[in-house]
Amino acid sequence: MNDERIVDIEIKLTRQEDLLETLNRTVYEQQRQIDELEALCSALARRVRELTEASQQNPVNERPPHY
DSSP states (O other): OHHHHHHHHHHHHHHHHHHHHHHHHHHHHHHHHHHHHHHHHHHHHHHHHHHHHHHHHSOTTOOOTTO
C-alpha cells in the first residue's frame, strides 16, 4: 500500500512540475508580447507627436496670403 501511495505522489509531482514549466513558458511569452506592444505604443505615440507638431507648423487648411 505504501508503494502505491509513493507512486501516486510521484505522478502528481511530475504533473505539477510539467504544469509549472508550461505556466512559466506562458508567462515568458506574455511578457515578451507585452514588451513588444509597449515598444509599438511608444513608437506610435512619438509618430503622432511628430505629425501633430508638423501639422501645426504647416497648416493644411490655411488660406493663402492673397485672400
